[in-house]
Amino acid sequence: MASLSVIQTQTPPGMIDLGRGDPSLSLLPLEMMRAAAEIRFAGEDPSFLQYGSGQGDGYFRLALAEFLGKRYRFPVESDRLFVTNGISNALDQICTLFTQSGDTIFVEEPSYFLAFQIFKDHHLRVVSIQTDEDGLVIESLEEMLARFQPRFLYLIPTFQNPTGMTLSQKRREQVVHLAQERNFLVIADEVYHFLNYADISPRPFAIHTDIENIISLGSFSKILAPGLRLGWIQAHPQKIAQLVNCGLLDSGGGLNPFTSAIVRGVVESGDLEVNIHKLIQIYRERVKTMDSALKQNLPEVKYKVPQGGYFFWAKLPDQMDAEVFQKNAESFKVDFRPGVRFSSQGGLSDYIRLCYVHYEPDEIEQGILRLKQCLDGGG
Amino acid sequence: MASLSVIQTQTPPGMIDLGRGDPSLSLLPLEMMRAAAEIRFAGEDPSFLQYGSGQGDGYFRLALAEFLGKRYRFPVESDRLFVTNGISNALDQICTLFTQSGDTIFVEEPSYFLAFQIFKDHHLRVVSIQTDEDGLVIESLEEMLARFQPRFLYLIPTFQNPTGMTLSQKRREQVVHLAQERNFLVIADEVYHFLNYADISPRPFAIHTDIENIISLGSFSKILAPGLRLGWIQAHPQKIAQLVNCGLLDSGGGLNPFTSAIVRGVVESGDLEVNIHKLIQIYRERVKTMDSALKQNLPEVKYKVPQGGYFFWAKLPDQMDAEVFQKNAESFKVDFRPGVRFSSQGGLSDYIRLCYVHYEPDEIEQGILRLKQCLDGGG
Numbered sequence: 001m002a003s004l005s006v007i008q009t010q011t012p013p014g015m016i017d018l019g020r021g022d023p024s025l026s027l028l029p030l031e032m033m034r035a036a037a038e039i040r041f042a043g044e045d046p047s048f049l050q051y052g053s054g055q056g057d058g059y060f061r062l063a064l065a066e067f068l069g070k071r072y073r074f075p076v077e078s079d080r081l082f083v084t085n086g087i088s089n090a091l092d093q094i095c096t097l098f099t100q101s102g103d104t105i106f107v108e109e110p111s112y113f114l115a116f117q118i119f120k121d122h123h124l125r126v127v128s129i130q131t132d133e134d135g136l137v138i139e140s141l142e143e144m145l146a147r148f149q150p151r152f153l154y155l156i157p158t159f160q161n162p163t164g165m166t167l168s169q170k171r172r173e174q175v176v177h178l179a180q181e182r183n184f185l186v187i188a189d190e191v192y193h194f195l196n197y198a199d200i201s202p203r204p205f206a207i208h209t210d211i212e213n214i215i216s217l218g219s220f221s222k223i224l225a226p227g228l229r230l231g232w233i234q235a236h237p238q239k240i241a242q243l244v245n246c247g248l249l250d251s252g253g254g255l256n257p258f259t260s261a262i263v264r265g266v267v268e269s270g271d272l273e274v275n276i277h278k279l280i281q282i283y284r285e286r287v288k289t290m291d292s293a294l295k296q297n298l299p300e301v302k303y304k305v306p307q308g309g310y311f312f313w314a315k316l317p318d319q320m321d322a323e324v325f326q327k328n329a330e331s332f333k334v335d336f337r338p339g340v341r342f343s344s345q346g347g348l349s350d351y352i353r354l355c356y357v358h359y360e361p362d363e364i365e366q367g368i369l370r371l372k373q374c375l376d377g378g379g
Numbered sequence: 380m381a382s383l384s385v386i387q388t389q390t391p392p393g394m395i396d397l398g399r400g401d402p403s404l405s406l407l408p409l410e411m412m413r414a415a416a417e418i419r420f421a422g423e424d425p426s427f428l429q430y431g432s433g434q435g436d437g438y439f440r441l442a443l444a445e446f447l448g449k450r451y452r453f454p455v456e457s458d459r460l461f462v463t464n465g466i467s468n469a470l471d472q473i474c475t476l477f478t479q480s481g482d483t484i485f486v487e488e489p490s491y492f493l494a495f496q497i498f499k500d501h502h503l504r505v506v507s508i509q510t511d512e513d514g515l516v517i518e519s520l521e522e523m524l525a526r527f528q529p530r531f532l533y534l535i536p537t538f539q540n541p542t543g544m545t546l547s548q549k550r551r552e553q554v555v556h557l558a559q560e561r562n563f564l565v566i567a568d569e570v571y572h573f574l575n576y577a578d579i580s581p582r583p584f585a586i587h588t589d590i591e592n593i594i595s596l597g598s599f600s601k602i603l604a605p606g607l608r609l610g611w612i613q614a615h616p617q618k619i620a621q622l623v624n625c626g627l628l629d630s631g632g633g634l635n636p637f638t639s640a641i642v643r644g645v646v647e648s649g650d651l652e653v654n655i656h657k658l659i660q661i662y663r664e665r666v667k668t669m670d671s672a673l674k675q676n677l678p679e680v681k682y683k684v685p686q687g688g689y690f691f692w693a694k695l696p697d698q699m700d701a702e703v704f705q706k707n708a709e710s711f712k713v714d715f716r717p718g719v720r721f722s723s724q725g726g727l728s729d730y731i732r733l734c735y736v737h738y739e740p741d742e743i744e745q746g747i748l749r750l751k752q753c754l755d756g757g758g
Contacts, residue, residue, distance in 0.1 A: 003458065004437035006640075008430040008632035028425035037416050046407035049604035051387040058383035079382065085464060085608075088631030092475065096500050101480040117626030121475050225428035227636040229464075247496030252467030253387035257606040258638055261385075 011335075016367035019337035020358040021161075021310055027282065027357075028225050029266070029275055036265030052257025054249040055240065056083025056232070060264040064232060067267050068218075071194060072204060076234070080209040082243050085255050086231040087191055087219045091115060091154070094187060094215065095122035097246055099151045106144060106153040108136055110342035110351075112161045112189070115154060128344045129153070133304070135160065135167030138174045145182050152185035158202050159192035159309025162342045162353040166202055166307070176205075179213040191219045191231075192309035194276055197284040200307055206234040215239060220263060222310070223276050228259050283310075286356040286364060293368035298375065312354040313339075319350045325374070326352075332377070334370035390714075395746035398716035399737040400540075400689055406661065406736075407604050408645070408654050415644030431636025433628040434619065435462025435611070439639040442646040443611060447597075450573060451583060455613070459588045461622050464634050465610040466570055466598045470494060470533070473566060473594065474501035476625055478530045485523060485532040487515055489721035489730075491540045491568070494533060507723045508532070512683070514539065514546030517553045524561050531564035537581050538571035538688025541721045541732040545581055545686065555584075558592040570598045570610075571688035573655055576663040579686055585613040594618060599642065601689070602655050607638050662689075665735040665743060672747035677754065691733040692718075698729045704753070705731075711756070713749035 011017045040048065048057065055061070061078035069076040084090040099105065101123035107115070109128035119126050127148055130140035136155055144150075153175070157167040167175070179186045188205035206216035219231035233243065243249070254260075266272050290312060291305050303314040316322060322338035329335060339351025356364055390396045419427065427436065434440070440457035448455040463469040478484065480502035486494070488507035498505050506527055509519035515534055523529075532554070536546040546554070558565045567584035585595035598610035612622065622628070633639075645651050669691060670684050682693040695701060701717035708714060718730025735743055 003432075003434070004441065005432040006426045006429075006436050006438065006636070008432055022430050025425055025429060028428040030420065030423070030425040030428065033428065034420040037420065041409065041413040041416065044409070046404055046409040046604075047385045047606075049407040049409065049412065049606040050385075050404060051401050051600075051605040053382075053384040053387055055382070057385050059385065062383065085634070086631050088627050091630075092627045096471065096475065100502055112630075114626065114630035117629050119626070121626045123479055221430075221631075225425075225637075226430040226632065227426075227428040227640075229631060229635060229637070247493065247498070247500045248467050248471045250496050251470075251491075251493035252465050252600075252608060253605065255464070256608060257385070258604070258608065261606075 015333045015335060016359060016363055016370065017335040018354045018359070018364070018367050019335050021355050022226060023357045024359065027279065029271070032266050032271045032275060033225070033262065036269070036271070037262050039265040040262050048257050048261030050257070051252070052254030054244040054254055056081070056254050057257055057260050057264065060260040060267075063264050063267040067272060068206070068234070072206060074207055076206075077209070080234055080237060080240060082233040082235070082240050083255055083260055084231045084233055085229040086221055086226075087189055087217050088114070088118065089229070089255065090217045090231060090233055091118050091187070093243065093246070093248065094152070095119065095124065097242060098185060099124055103151045104148045106141070106148075106150045107344055108155050108160070109344060110162055110339065110348055111154070111344070112156060113341045116344055126344050131160075131163065131165065133165055135165050135171055136175065138171055141175070141178060145178065149182075150184045152187050153179070154187045154189065156189045156192070157205060158190060159195065159306065161192070161309070162311050162337070162339070163313040164304065164306035164309055164311050166200065169202060172203065172205070176208060176211065176214060180211065184213065186214050188214065188216045190216050191222055193218075194223055195280060195283060195310070196308040197280060197287060198307035209234060209236055212236045212238055223279065224263065224266065224272060228263060230256050230259050230263055283357060286361060289361040289364050290354065290356045290368065293365045297368050297372035310355050310357050312356070314352050314354060316350045316352060321349050322352045323349065328377075329371060329374045332370040332374040334367050334374065336371075394712045394714060395738060395742055395749065396714040397733045397735075397738070397743070397746050398714050400734050401605060402736045403738065406658065408650070411645050411650045411654060412604070412641065415648070415650070416641050418644045419641050427636050427640030429636070430631070431633030433623040433633055435460070435633050436636055436639050436643065439643040439646075442643050446646050446651060447585070447613070451585060453586055455585075456588070459613055459616060459619060461612040461614070461619050462634055462639055463610045463612055464608040465600055465605075466568055466596050467493070467497065468608070468634065469596045469610060469612055470497050470566070472622065472625070472627065473531070474498065474503065476621060477564060478503055482530045483527045485520070485527075485529045486723055487534050487539070488723060489541055489718065489727055490533070490723070491535060492720045495723055505723050510539075510542065510544065512544060514544050514550055515554065517550055520554070520557065524557065528561075529563045531566050532558070533566045533568065535568045535571070536584060537569060538574065538685065540571070540688070541690050541716070541718070542692040543683065543685035543688055543690050545579065548581060551582065551584070555587060555590065555593060559590065563592065565593050567593065567595045569595050570601055572597075573602055574659060574662060574689070575687040576659060576666060577686035588613060588615050591615045591617050602658065603642065603645065603651060607642060609635050609638050609642055662736060665740060668740040668743050669733065669735045669747065672744045676747050676751035689734050689736050691735070693731050693733060695729045695731060700728050701731045702728070707756075708750065708753045711749045711753040713746050713753065715750075
C-alpha cells in the first residue's frame with residue numbers, strides 16, 4: 001500500500017502536539033504565491049526553467065538584497081548573497097565543502113537537534129559549548145578552543161532553538177574576534193531573526209560580510225513557506241566563490257531557479273513584508289496565550305517568555321524526567337519535545353520545548369490544560 | 380556592479396558553442412508549467428507549501444510511478460521512488476550518506492566531467508574503468524576490483540555523456556552480478572534513457588529495485604526543464620529508508636515539495652508524454668543535421684551517430700590536440716568541449732564532444748561549417 005502523505009509531520013487525530021515546529025496550514029501564503037506565479041508566467045520569459053546561474057537568479061538576489069537591507073538597516077549587496085534550498089541544505093553543503101570526515105565542530109548546548117544528524121552524516125565530531133540566558137558562554141568556548149581546533153562553530157544567535165535566548169551584543173563581538181584569532185568559521189543560523197515580538201534588535205552576523213570567517217544563513221521557511229525549500233547564505237565574496245565553484249553547482253546550476261523566480265514576485269510586491277507583519281501579530285498573541293495558560297495551569301514550571309522565534313523552553317519541577325512525562329502525556333492526547341533531544345550530551349532531561357506556531361490559541365490552551373491534567377494525574 | 384544573470388551558461392554574442400549541454404530556451408515548457416501551476420493553485424490546498432514528506436509528495440510519486448511504469452514497461456512502485464533536486468543533488472547526497480573522505484569509487488573513462496568535481500568535493504579517490512562501443516569493459520572492471528574495494532561504481536549506461544554509447548544487455552547483467560558479489564553500489568545515472576531516437580530499448584538499472592546494491596537516478600532536467608531541480612531515485616526499500624532518514628531530510632523535509640506538486644499536474648495530464656515525444660522528434664532531426672554537416676564538412680572526423688541522448692563524440696584526425704583546436708576555433712566564433720575534460724586521467728586529447736540540443740538546425744550547420752573553416756585555416 002503506497003503512502004500518500006504530502007506533509008512531513010503527522011499527528012494522530014485528537015492529539016495536540018506542542019512539539020511540532022511547522023506553521024499552521026492556514027498561515028501558508030497560498031494567495032501570495034498564486035499571484036507571484038501568475039506574474040512570472042505572464043512574463044513569457046522561460047529563462048527560469050533553464051539551468052540557473054550558480055549563485056542564484058540575479059534579479060531575485062537584487063530583490064532579496066533590498067529587502068534585507070531595509071530589515072537589517074544596513075546596506076546588503078546582492079553579490080554577497082548565494083541562493084540555497086534552505087538552512088538544512090546550506091548546512092549540508094557547508095559540511096561538504098568546508099569539512100572532512102573526522103573533523104571537529106562546535107555547537108551550542110542545547111541546540112537544534114536535527115542539525116546534529118546532518119553533522120553526523122558528514123562524520124563530524126560534535127563538541128558542545130555551554131549557554132546561559134545571554135546565549136553562548138564565551139568562557140566555555142575559550143575552554144574548548146584550548147582543547148580542540150574546530151572547523152566551525154554552529155550557532156543560532158537570535159531567538160534560539162530550543163531556548164529562545166538571544167546572544168548579547170558583547171558576546172557576538174567576542175565570537176567574531178575569536179573566530180578570526182583562532183581561524184574557525186562561524187555558521188550563524190539566523191532563521192528566526194525577523195520574527196521579533198518585542199523591542200529588541202540584535203545585530204545579525206550577516207553584517208560581517210567583510211570577514212571571511214563569518215557565514216550567515218537565512219531562509220524563507222519561517223517568514224513565507226517551508227515547502228519552497230528556499231533560503232540564502234550571506235558571506236564574504238571569497239566564501240561565495242567557494243560555494244559557487246563546487247561540483248553540485250557546476251553541474252546542476254543554481255539550486256532553486258524556478259522557485260526563486262516566483263518568490264521574487266512576493267518580495268518585489270511588498271507581500272513578504274506584509275506576511276512577516278501578519279505572522280508577528282499572530283505569533284505574539286500565541287505567545288501571550290501560551291504564557292497565560294502556563295502560568296494558570298503549570299505554575300511550578302519555569303521559563304522566560306520568548307521575545308521572538310518559535311519556542312518556549314521550560315524547566316519541569318523536581319528534576320522530573322521529561323521523557324517519562326511525555327510517555328504519560330500520550331494518553332492525555334498531548335505531546336511536546338523533551339529537552340534531551342536538543343542536547344548533544346544526553347543532558348537537559350528535565351526540560352521541555354513547547355512550540356506555538358502550529359496551533360490556534362484555543363488549541364494551545366487546551367494542550368497546556370492537558371499537560372496539567374497529566375501532571376495532576378501523577379504524570 | 381551586481382551580476383543580473385539568470386541562466387548558468389553564457390555564450391559571447393555571435394559565438395556558436397556546440398559544447399553547451401542545455402536545451403534551447405524555445406524548448407522549455409512554459410505553457411505546460413503555467414497550466415499545471417494554475418491547477419495546483421486552484422486546489423485551495425496549501426499543503427505543498429508546508430514541510431514536505433521526506434520521501435517526496437505521495438501523490439507526485441504515484442503519478443511518477445505510473446509514468447515510469449508505462450515508459451519502462453514494467454511495474455514501478457511509488458514506495459521505491461525518492462524525490463530529489465536532480466541528479467547532481469542525488470549524487471551529492473549519495474556521497475554524503477554512503478562514503479567517507481578517502482574512499483575509492485569507480486567511474487567510466489570517459490564520463491560526465493562535472494560529476495568528478497562532486498566526488499572531489501567529498502574527498503573521494505576516483506578510479507577509471509575503460510569503455511568501448513558497448514560501454515563499460517567488464518575485464519577492466521574486474522581488473523580494478525582485484526586492486527580496489529570501491530564504495531560505488533558511477534555509470535551512465537544509456538546514451539552516455541560524452542560518448543553516446545549504450546551498455547549492452549549482457550554487460551548490464553555482469554555489472555549487477557559483480558556488484559552483488561563484490562559488495563559495491565551501482566549508481567546508474569539514467570538521465571538520457573527516455574531520449575531514444577532509434578529502435579533500441581535497453582533495460583534500465585531501475586528494474587533492479589529488488590537488489591540493495593543498485594540505485595537508479597532519474598531527472599526532469601532533460602525531459603521537461605532543468606530549472607525545476609527535480610528528479611528521483613529508484614531503489615530498494617532499504618536504500619530509500621537510508622535516504623529518508625538522513626539529517627538533511629529529517630530537518631528540511633522533502634527536497635522539493637512546492638515544485639513537485641506543480642509538476643505532478645504535468646505528469647497527470649499527459650503533457651510530459653507529449654513533451655518527450657516532441658523533444659525526440661526535434662532532437663532526431665538535429666542529429667541528422669549534425670551528421671550530414673559533419674560528413675560534408677569534416678569527413679576526416681570519426682564518430683558513431685548517436686541513437687539517443689545529447690551528444691556526438693568525435694575523434695579528430697592525426698591525433699590533433701582538441702584543446703589547441705578549441706583555442707583556434709575561438710576566432711571562428713565556434714566552440715565545443717575537448718575530450719580531455721571527460722577523462723579522469725587527462726587522456727582522450729584528440730576527442731571532442733558536440734551537443735545538438737541548444738541550437739536550431741541552421742545554427743548547427745553554421746557551427747560545423749566554422750569548424751571546417753578553422754581546420755582549413757590550419758586550426
